[in-house]
Amino acid sequence: MSFEPLTFTLIVKELTQRRLIMNFKRTLLTTLCISSLLACSTSPTGRNQLLFHSAGELNKMGAQSFEQMKQDVPISSDKAVNHFVQCVADQITKNVDSSVHQGEWEVVVFDSEQVNAFALPGGKIGIYTGILEVTENDDQLAAIMGHEVGHVIAQHSNERLSSGQLSQAALIIAGTAVAASDVDNEALWIAGLGLGIQYGILMPYGRTHETEADIIGQELMAKSGFNPQESVKLWQNMAKQSESSPPEFLSTHPSHQTRINGLTNNLKKTMPLYQGASFKPVCDKPIIPTPKKHEVATKS
Numbered sequence: 001m002s003f004e005p006l007t008f009t010l011i012v013k014e015l016t017q018r019r020l021i022m023n024f025k026r027t028l029l030t031t032l033c034i035s036s037l038l039a040c041s042t043s044p045t046g047r048n049q050l051l052f053h054s055a056g057e058l059n060k061m062g063a064q065s066f067e068q069m070k071q072d073v074p075i076s077s078d079k080a081v082n083h084f085v086q087c088v089a090d091q092i093t094k095n096v097d098s099s100v101h102q103g104e105w106e107v108v109v110f111d112s113e114q115v116n117a118f119a120l121p122g123g124k125i126g127i128y129t130g131i132l133e134v135t136e137n138d139d140q141l142a143a144i145m146g147h148e149v150g151h152v153i154a155q156h157s158n159e160r161l162s163s164g165q166l167s168q169a170a171l172i173i174a175g176t177a178v179a180a181s182d183v184d185n186e187a188l189w190i191a192g193l194g195l196g197i198q199y200g201i202l203m204p205y206g207r208t209h210e211t212e213a214d215i216i217g218q219e220l221m222a223k224s225g226f227n228p229q230e231s232v233k234l235w236q237n238m239a240k241q242s243e244s245s246p247p248e249f250l251s252t253h254p255s256h257q258t259r260i261n262g263l264t265n266n267l268k269k270t271m272p273l274y275q276g277a278s279f280k281p282v283c284d285k286p287i288i289p290t291p292k293k294h295e296v297a298t299k300s
Contacts, residue, residue, distance in 0.1 A: 043154045045212050047285045051155055052162040055121070062157070066106070070127060076109040076129055080286035084125050085109050087283035088141045091224040092149060093123075100153050113291040115241065119148035121157055129291035134237050136282035139230035140223070144215030146224070146231075153216055156209045163265035210253050215266055222273035225280040228269060 041049045076082060086107055093105040101123035113130040122128075125145065135141045151157065214231075222228040239256035254262070 001064070004137075025031035041155070043110070043212060044216055045154075047208070047212065049155065049159050050162045051158045053158050058155075058158050059122035062124050065122055066108075066124040066126070069110070070108060074111040076111040076289075078109075078111075078289055081129065081132065081288060082109050084138070084283055084286055085132075085141070087224055087281065088138050088145055088226075089125055091226070091279075091281045091283075092142060092145050092220060093125075095220060095224045096149060096153065097175045100176035108224070111291055112295075114251055115238075117144050117281060119145075119233050121152055121154045121155075125149070132285075132288045134241055135234065135285070136237070137230065137285055138233040138281070139226045140237070141227035141283075141285075142221040142224060143217060143231035144232045145226075146219075146221040146264060148217070150216030151209065153220075154209070156213065160209070207254050207267060211259070214259055214263055218263055218270050219273060222270040223277060225277040228263075228270040228274055230265050232260055232267070235263065 017023045041051045043049050050286070089105060089107040093101075094107075101121075105123040105125055107125045107127070110126055110128045114128045117131050118125075118159045125148065127141075131144060132141070135144065142291045146155055155288060218228045218231050221231065235256055239260070242256075
């Protein structure tokens with residue numbers, strides 16, 4: 001049996017492409033396996049994690065980012081507002097294990113209309129005055145703060161960076177394999193692979209992190225003497241604030257109703273913690289001045 005020269009060339013090219021793809025899969029699988037063995041850890045809720053970075057590296061990144069934020073975003077000088085936020089932060093942070101951060105936590109109130117807050121490795125907490133308009137009391141601010149600190153406790157920044165590095169490595173390996181196979185629509189292949197990584201790997205991590213931080217945060221606020229039932233009311237308020245939001249499967253965050261349901265179900269665990277707390281703080285919420293508009297956005 002004989003082949004025409006062109007047909008033979010096409011067959012050889014097809015076999016070469018298949019071999020390259022198989023080699024790529026084996027290389028990627030080996031990389032993932034080695035990474036898993038070297039950096040496997042467990043989150044506070046028992047979920048497996050990949051953590052490539054040391055605490056020192058994350059603390060340094062957190063400190064640098066926080067300093068940059070303080071330069072870029074106006075800081076509130078309102079004494080009553082700062083006292084309110086610091087009052088809640090003092091109770092929340094004293095119940096965070098010293099393995100997460102040793103020493104005082106730095107808390108800054110940013111004068112911005114953004115409805116947002118964040119916490120960073122290295123003991124940094126940022127609260128925007130915009131989110132204080134949504135919170136009705138100290139318990140709801142404690143729910144926000146507990147959630148953000150929950151991200152730090154569970155090392156979500158480390159995990160997100162580590163996952164991004166794996167994804168980048170996969171794209172580089174894939175790009176090499178596709179380029180070597182001389183595929184005509186190389187750009188389309190790479191774009192398709194990038195989209196698959198975004199929605200197949202990275203996007204679900206975001207929702208998992210948020211849900212996990214909700215649970216950790218609710219438990220932290222309860223242990224700190226704040227009523228965990230207010231975390232449910234907080235997200236009911238959030239739902240009213242954002243009438244339109246993307247479908248959950250296209251969002252990095254769970255839907256409001258998903259969060260409300262999860263927090264409600266967790267009350268059976270957190271209400272006893274709240275009732276058994278030795279101290280119930282009272283941090284009176286002041287009148288919140290109209291926050292300034294600012295374009296820089298920070299995601300939790």
